[in-house]
Amino acid sequence: MNTTTTTHVVVLGAGYTGMLAAIRLARRTRELGVRITLVNPSARFTERLRMHQIAAGQKLANHHIPDLLDGAGVEFVQGSATAIDPVARRVQVDGHGELAYDRLIYALGSGTDTTAVPGAADHAWTLNDPRRAHAFAGELARLAATGGTVAVCGGGLTGIEAAAEIAESHPGLRVTLIGATEPGAMMGDNARAYLHAALDRLGIVRRTGVRVTKVLPAAVELADGTRVDADLALWTSGVRVSPLAATAGIETDERGRVVVDPTLKSVSHPAIHAIGDAAAVRQAWGQIHGTCQSGLPTAAYTADVIAAELRGKPVRPFRFGYFHQPVSLGRRDAVIQFTHADDSPRRYFLTGWAARAYKELVSSSPVPTFKASRRMTMKVQLSTGGRATRLPA
Numbered sequence: 239m240n241t242t243t244t245t246h247v248v249v250l251g252a253g254y255t256g257m258l259a260a261i262r263l264a265r266r267t268r269e270l271g272v273r274i275t276l277v278n279p280s281a282r283f284t285e286r287l288r289m290h291q292i293a294a295g296q297k298l299a300n301h302h303i304p305d306l307l308d309g310a311g312v313e314f315v316q317g318s319a320t321a322i323d324p325v326a327r328r329v330q331v332d333g334h335g336e337l338a339y340d341r342l343i344y345a346l347g348s349g350t351d352t353t354a355v356p357g358a359a360d361h362a363w364t365l366n367d368p369r370r371a372h373a374f375a376g377e378l379a380r381l382a383a384t385g386g387t388v389a390v391c392g393g394g395l396t397g398i399e400a401a402a403e404i405a406e407s408h409p410g411l412r413v414t415l416i417g418a419t420e421p422g423a424m425m426g427d428n429a430r431a432y433l434h435a436a437l438d439r440l441g442i443v444r445r446t447g448v449r450v451t452k453v454l455p456a457a458v459e460l461a462d463g464t465r466v467d468a469d470l471a472l473w474t475s476g477v478r479v480s481p482l483a484a485t486a487g488i489e490t491d492e493r494g495r496v497v498v499d500p501t502l503k504s505v506s507h508p509a510i511h512a513i514g515d516a517a518a519v520r521q522a523w524g525q526i527h528g529t530c531q532s533g534l535p536t537a538a539y540t541a542d543v544i545a546a547e548l549r550g551k552p553v554r555p556f557r558f559g560y561f562h563q564p565v566s567l568g569r570r571d572a573v574i575q576f577t578h579a580d581d582s583p584r585r586y587f588l589t590g591w592a593a594r595a596y597k598e599l600v601s602s603s604p605v606p607t608f609k610a611s612r613r614m615t616m617k618v619q620l621s622t623g624g625r626a627t628r629l630p631a
Contacts, residue, residue: 245272245548248329248339250319250482252278252303253286254530254604255514255537256345258618261611262541263343264311270548274311277331278303279318282368285603286347287530289365290396293472294403295375301605310612319346322486324507341509341544344483344496345537348515348528351476357453362391362473365400374472381469382408389458389468391450392475393417398433399566400472405440406568414443414466416450416458417475422573424563426583429575436567450475477528479516491518500555502540511540521558523580523626530601532558535619559623564597572597579626 245267249260260276267274283301292298304314315337321330322342329337349366352358363374378388388411390401401415415421421437421444422430437444445466452459453473458466479494489497489506496512497505498519504510512518513536515528526532535558543553559579566572572593576586588596600620610616 245270245340246338247272247274247341247343247544248337249274249276249343249345250329251345251347251514251516252276252283252314253345253347253514255347255533256343257283257303257306257608258534258604258611259343259345259513259537259541260312261307261310261608262538262615263544265612266541266545266615267548268311270545272548273313275313275315275337276303276307277315277317277319277329277337279316281314281316283605284368285605286365287601288603289368289371290400290403292368292371293363293365293374293378293400294407295379296403296407299603299605306605306608319482322482322488324486324488324504324510327509339509341511343540343544344504344510344512344516345514346480346482346516348477348479350473351478352473353478354476355450355453358391358450358473361453361455362471364473365396374470377470378404378408378411382410385410385412386469387412387414387467389413389466389471390415391417391453391458391471391473393419393421393423393444393446394474395563395565397472397474398422398437400474401442402437402440402567402571403569404472405442406570409441412443413441414445414468416445416448416460416466418447418449420444420446422565424581424583425573425575426585426587429573429583429587429589432587432589433565433567433573436571436573440568477515483512483516493518501543501553502536502556511544513537513540519556519558521579521623521627523559523623526558527581530604531560531562531620534604534607538616538618557622557627558619559621559626561620562600564593564601566594566597566601570594579621579623 317331422433495518514533519526560581563575574588
């Protein structure tokens, strides 16, 4: 491979991981003549971690990808990738024909899955798209004017944060959080108790240990046969990834994520690097689950690996360990559960104003990181996992 003028790296997806990987790689390979192309269907950068705030009616800054890339040395192509030929190393992009690549960074992320439960796609809202989140906020405002019911389906971190945000912003609404597991089940006893006290304070009703089996126009049906009234239903349960990799014959796991080696390269097509939610990444302690906490380190690592390999330098395997579980409980409260590398809870946790300040520090907008990464190598990983990631897999 000619590293002086012809190396072309195509990055698919301009979410948190794709943006960081493209900008960081451009800075680290500036003198090598590497060409980097970032492909994304929209020119707007979506802050996925803050979509629940938009859904509750809050205004966030509007960021455009070309502006964020200004001066970074990355070419932006607005279009959807429709096919990959991993043998010929080409990507078909709607409206732009084929893009040939030497390296491909697959960063297409994930979204909420509405296909597994009847009626979810037709009658429930999701946080997959900022336009839909804005539309949901409008429906919430109209419903709040007369009073009504909202069901948040999914008791994970996204569901908890969305329910808290809605209840705090619209105290006249009856909000029900529905989940197969108890909210905060992954936390220690004390942090979980604080979380439930906060949900009580916000007036959020919980239905736990039961799955939604059907979404109706004004209710959700549960596995025990009961119905929960829902003028609006917000679906936060389940994850789906793009079928693009599997369709192309790239080896994927049962969820469609690209199976990668210890350096985050596709095990079937090593010219493809997969990062974030699109990658099936395994560590000695187990499988990484998709979060921003793990996604950004995969992006930074991949940019550094490509830069090192183009210089003929050796690379070390990716190492990652979880450090915390930050959960916002509206705009004025939060709980932070500190964790072991495998995401199991430690004894230590933060609550109240200290947790809120901590959450804002570690989970605020990634835009400042993108801008700073054009000039310097930013640290984005809190833990490499220590001994837990040095053990044999």
